[in-house]
Amino acid sequence: MSSPVEITLNVNGHDYALRLAPRVTLLDAIRDGCGLTGTHMGCEHGVCGACTVLVDGEPVRACLMFAVQAEGAAIRTVEGLANGDELHALQEAFIAHHGVQCGFCTPGFLMLAAATLEREPEIADDELLDVLSSNLCRCTGYQNIVAAVRAAFVQLREGKPLSALEGGEGGAHRDAMGG
Ligand code: FES
Ligand code: FES
Numbered sequence: 001m002s003s004p005v006e007i008t009l010n011v012n013g014h015d016y017a018l019r020l021a022p023r024v025t026l027l028d029a030i031r032d033g034c035g036l037t038g039t040h041m042g043c044e045h046g047v048c049g050a051c052t053v054l055v056d057g058e059p060v061r062a063c064l065m066f067a068v069q070a071e072g073a074a075i076r077t078v079e080g081l082a083n084g085d086e087l088h089a090l091q092e093a094f095i096a097h098h099g100v101q102c103g104f105c106t107p108g109f110l111m112l113a114a115a116t117l118e119r120e121p122e123i124a125d126d127e128l129l130d131v132l133s134s135n136l137c138r139c140t141g142y143q144n145i146v147a148a149v150r151a152a153f154v155q156l157r158e159g160k161p162l163s164a165l166e167g168g169e170g171g172a173h174r175d176a177m178g179g
Helices: 024-032 088-096 106-120 125-132 140-158
Strands: 005-011 014-020 054-056 058-060 075-077
Touching: 005 024, 014 024, 024 054, 054 106, 058 106, 088 106, 088 140, 106 125, 106 140, 125 140
Parallel strands: 005 075
Antiparallel strands: 005 014, 054 058, 054 075
């Protein structure tokens, strides 16, 4: 068995000093090491997308990445999506459009949508659907999830500031919205 290593992970703008085995996944490091349990573990082999976080702005399946590989990167989780008590437009849209059923997949969808919004705010509807198809919802309530993401994209395109996407501690922990 490999000896533990000491690493620092930067998550939502905060440094976490961790001591862990090199084989520990980024997902386990975020949940168990950093105590940020908003990122969920589903399949644990890269299929469901429940564990999606952003690593230097790219959506990553945290169950497929070793924590040591993420050292030095800016990691963002669902806890960092809100700006203090102000939910991100995507989170508000999930509530407004009933995009949360059991909520287990919600953090992954939110982070995937946030990354897409930052990279391609003008993305066409069919392409957005293609992007979202990479994540699974066991409740199969996809229509409301897609409607919520589309609504947030339209709202933000029409002028709402994107400031909440740029980090923040995330004080609003409402169940699937990151708590
Ligand atoms: S838990 Fe990582 S993709 Fe399913
Ligand atoms: S809301 Fe239940 S798995 Fe997605």
